[in-house]
Amino acid sequence: MIDDPMPKRKLDPLPAAAFQILLALAGGDLHGYAIMRQVEEQSAGRMRLGPGTLYSSIQALAEEGLIEEVDPSGKPESLNERRRYYRLASTGRKLARAEAEKLADLLRVARAKNILRGEYV
Amino acid sequence: MSEKIYAYLLRLYPSRFREEYKEEAIQLYRDLYRHQTGLLRRTRLWVGLLADLAVGLPQAYRNTYASAASSPVVQGLQGIPTFRLLEEQPVRPGSFLFGSVLSLATLGTLSALLSHPTVYRAWNVSGVSRSPIEAVLERLNRPTSSELSGNESRQVDDSVPSDGRKAEARKATAPAAEQVLTPAQNTINPAERHKVIESVVKNPKANYPYQQQSRKAPKAVLRNETHGEYDAAVDGAVLAAHRTPDLQRVTQPAAIEIQRATIIAFCPPTTKAGVTDADASEALSDFQFYAERIKQPLNKAGIGFQILYARSFRIRLGSETIVFRPKTDIGYYLIAPGKKPLIEYGVMTDSDLLLVAKRYFGPVGLHD
Numbered sequence: 001m002i003d004d005p006m007p008k009r010k011l012d013p014l015p016a017a018a019f020q021i022l023l024a025l026a027g028g029d030l031h032g033y034a035i036m037r038q039v040e041e042q043s044a045g046r047m048r049l050g051p052g053t054l055y056s057s058i059q060a061l062a063e064e065g066l067i068e069e070v071d072p073s074g075k076p077e078s079l080n081e082r083r084r085y086y087r088l089a090s091t092g093r094k095l096a097r098a099e100a101e102k103l104a105d106l107l108r109v110a111r112a113k114n115i116l117r118g119e120y121v
Numbered sequence: 122m123s124e125k126i127y128a129y130l131l132r133l134y135p136s137r138f139r140e141e142y143k144e145e146a147i148q149l150y151r152d153l154y155r156h157q158t159g160l161l162r163r164t165r166l167w168v169g170l171l172a173d174l175a176v177g178l179p180q181a182y183r184n185t186y187a188s189a190a191s192s193p194v195v196q197g198l199q200g201i202p203t204f205r206l207l208e209e210q211p212v213r214p215g216s217f218l219f220g221s222v223l224s225l226a227t228l229g230t231l232s233a234l235l236s237h238p239t240v241y242r243a244w245n246v247s248g249v250s251r252s253p254i255e256a257v258l259e260r261l262n263r264p265t266s267s268e269l270s271g272n273e274s275r276q277v278d279d280s281v282p283s284d285g286r287k288a289e290a291r292k293a294t295a296p297a298a299e300q301v302l303t304p305a306q307n308t309i310n311p312a313e314r315h316k317v318i319e320s321v322v323k324n325p326k327a328n329y330p331y332q333q334q335s336r337k338a339p340k341a342v343l344r345n346e347t348h349g350e351y352d353a354a355v356d357g358a359v360l361a362a363h364r365t366p367d368l369q370r371v372t373q374p375a376a377i378e379i380q381r382a383t384i385i386a387f388c389p390p391t392t393k394a395g396v397t398d399a400d401a402s403e404a405l406s407d408f409q410f411y412a413e414r415i416k417q418p419l420n421k422a423g424i425g426f427q428i429l430y431a432r433s434f435r436i437r438l439g440s441e442t443i444v445f446r447p448k449t450d451i452g453y454y455l456i457a458p459g460k461k462p463l464i465e466y467g468v469m470t471d472s473d474l475l476l477v478a479k480r481y482f483g484p485v486g487l488h489d
Binding site: 036055 | 142148149177184
């Protein structure tokens with residue numbers, strides 16, 4: 001029996017915002033505002049998540065077990081402000097990888113069809 | 122202040138979302154606000170927040186209800202209709218209040234709209250069959266007999282049964298006739314009177330089949346208005362009673378030329394006394410109603426049909442001219458070249474008239 005780590009409900013297909021959050025958390029545990037900044041940075045300013053989109057995506061990801069909340073003790077900025085930190089779970093990492101591979105496949109097709117030049121990948 | 126507004130906006134999110142992330146969302150807002158200085162940047166921040174609200178709200182609700190739908194209990198009952206419990210999201214008292222206010226406002230608006238009568242407009246029924254309710258409504262909204270006598274181009278109800286159930290038809294129309302014919306409710310001022318006259322003048326062709334005669338009608342009506350002959354008409358019924366004979370005098374052809382099988386439906390002109398008599402107006406209303414209904418089948422069968430409001434009329438058949446004076450008020454004059462005329466009184470409905478026509482003209486494509 002094949003163990004399918006892919007969630008089939010709310011995040012199928014994976015929304016762009018959720019994918020960006022998974023990528024942001026791949027670099028380490030982050031709180032909401034840091035995730036937002038990281039997403040903005042990694043998308044070269046093309047994606048700016050607002051609080052509503054950010055936390056509804058976080059809610060969906062957390063409920064699917066793709067990310068998890070971590071104990072903020074020892075984290076910077078956590079002493080004076082009650083911030084919650086999130087970490088990428090192993091299933092989340094698998095999903096992010098699968099999504100990235102899917103996109104990479106698409107990129108290969110686009111290059112083969114001369115839609116994209118080689119410098120993008 | 123702006124933080125309070127944002128906190129208020131967050132109340133739009135599902136309670137489960139707010140329970141979990143409200144504090145964080147506000148904290149995030151504070152961070153953003155702190156880093157966006159200047160009016161332009163803060164305006165941009167708010168535009169972004171509103172756009173985020175539009176995107177984030179549906180997602181938050183989808184998250185909440187998608188997870189509710191996939192709870193173990195519901196999964197176990199897939200394919201069977203189930204109810205969702207609001208246990209986790211009890212309805213807030215504010216929602217009850219909002220719902221009550223909204224309901225009251227809706228009811229208030231509806232009652233205000235219903236208490237302001239609007240001008241009745243017939244449905245555009247070309248090619249579309251009306252429902253029985255529409256048919257009854259149209260019947261109830263039909264103009265008074267006095268108005269109809271000057272306007273033969275009204276819409277005809279084709280949904281009411283034509284099998285002689287006149288008593289039922291009378292029952293349906295009686296209240297409307299009584300209501301409309303009350304002079305006190307039909308009072309018109311000089312401006313309205315002029316408007317009515319103007320409408321007749323503007324569209325004579327729609328009211329009279331004879332083009333040559335219809336050209337005379339506007340002049341006669343305008344002349345009478347200038348001479349103040351309508352000044353005494355303080356209500357619509359009286360105005361119509363005055364107007365109808367005027368128009369009839371002008372537009373009535375000198376003699377009806379009979380060149381083919383023809384039926385002439387005749388009825389005396391409306392008088393002031395007649396329009397205030399509920400029985401008379403009801404009889405006239407029925408006459409007009411059934412006369413309009415029978416036009417089409419007769420025309421299809423090649424039989425001419427005319428409605429006359431006159432105490433007498435002349436018919437020219439070849440070189441012969443016949444003057445006819447009806448014995449009673451309403452009736453039908455059937456005539457064809459080479460045939461002796463037949464006069465029928467007491468014909469109640471269009472079906473009855475069809476039977477009479479079949480008997481007189483023979484089966485010439487007439488169907489019930």
